[in-house]
Amino acid sequence: MAAHRKPKQRSLTGSTARTARTTAFTLALAGAAGATVLEGTAQAEPTLTPAQIKSKIDKLYHEAEVATETYNGVQEKAERTKKSLNQLRDEAARRTERLNAARGSLGSLAASQYRTGGIEPALQVVLTSDPDQYLERASIAGRAGDRQAAKVQGAQRQVAEIARLRGSADQRFTELAEQKGELKKQKAKIQEKISGAEQLLSRLTADDRARYAAQDGHGEAGGGGDRASRGDRTEMPRGSVxxxxxxxxxxxxxxYSALGKPYVWGATGPASFDCSGLTQAAWRSAGVALPRTTYTQINAGERVSRSQLAPGDLLFFYSGITHVGLYIGEGKMIHAPRPGAPVRIAPIDEMPLTGATRPA
Structure with a gap:
């Protein structure tokens, strides 16, 4: 029976037990630390320098401005489509009124013929006591019949024209719905870019945020430190060009009167502006109607070279023509830079100049 007994397990005691416990604790601690390190490596955001953060903010704001100009273009198109739709509906309503009047006249004729029984002209000649008088009346009736036939044909044309107008109106309505969908899409894109920029701004120190806010444009520090550059002056300085x-x-x-007013995407004044909204409003005050977007404003006037620049000229920046400012002379412009940067004076060299136009 003794041969079948399980061998007795000896418990660890003394220094052997202490060594085993220490080894197990060390391994467990090392494993936990390793897991923490790996987990931290997977979740930690990369450390960016203030300069790198500012560069990313500039990029997001520029992308938001590109989307803003697209939004402005679609908005302008949607307004034209809505106006066209209303005109088509009004014209269809007017033609329907005229058609109803013509139908009323034709209905009276039909009722009159029904009452007379529609007697054949040859039979009326036989039955009448005065054939000569009948023939005279028949001639008058024939001319009246021609006029009634013309009314019938006119009514038919009006029915066809109303159908065409309503078809065009339906098409415009579909286009308007599509444009509203595109506006919603562009609006979401703009808000996403601006939200991303604001999140990055929150990672800067208060001093860095203040320095960024003081920049004149899209990331380049402005060369002007006077009050006008900060948007405090509202009148043209004496001795200006x-x-x-x-x-x-x-x-x-x-x-100049708009200096200090906030940048708001899609805004055309008077309380706030985006870049093309400012230039459009400025020239509108002078009686000149400019298109809404940067990429259409550049074609609204005479192209001028940099050496020919004069105050009032429009300056366009970036290869996609996504930013515009108003030249004021001495190498400076007034523009609406970006969210968080109000309308201000800035040097024109702070961004890549693409072209210039003198509105007519």
Missing amino acids: RAPNARASQAVSFA
Whole structure:
């Protein structure tokens, strides 16, 4: 029986037990530490320098401005489509009223023929006591019949035209619905870019945020430290470069009056502006109607070279023509830079200049 007994397990005691417990604890601690390190490596955001953060913010704001100009273009198109739709509906309503009037007249004729029984003209000649009088009346009736036939044909044409107008209106309505969908898409894209930029801004220190806010444009520190560069001046300074004509002078004067007003994407004033909204409003005050977007404003006037620049000229930046400012002379412009940067004076060299236009 003794041969079948299980061998007795000896418990660890003394230094052997202490060594085993220490080894197990060390291994467990090392494993936990390793897991923590790996987990931290997977979740930790990369450390960026303030300069790298600012660069990313600039990129997001620029992408938001690209989307803003696309939004502005679609918005302008949607307004034209809505206007066209309303005109088609109004014209269809007017033609329907005329058609109803013509139908009323034709209905009276039909009722009259029904009451007379529609007697054949040859039979009426036989039955009448005065054939000569009948023939005279028949001639008058024939002319009246021709006029009624013309009314019938006119009514038929109106029915066809109303159907065409309603078809066009349906098409415009579909286009408007598609444009509203595109506006919603662009709006979401703009808000996403601006939200991303704001999150990055929150990672900067208060001093770095203040320095970034003081920048004149899209990431380049401005060269002007005077009050006008900060958007405090609202009148044209004395001794400034003269505009080539009264309209350009008025546009420049308007731009000065807008200094310090906030940038809001899609805004055309008077309380806030985006870049193309500011230039459009400035020239509108001078009686000149500019298109809504940067990429259409560049074609609204005479192209001028950098050496020919005069106050009031429009300056366009980046290869995609996504930013615009109003030249005021001495190498400076007034523009609406980006969210968080109000309308201000800035050097034109802070961004890549693509072209310039003098509105007519």
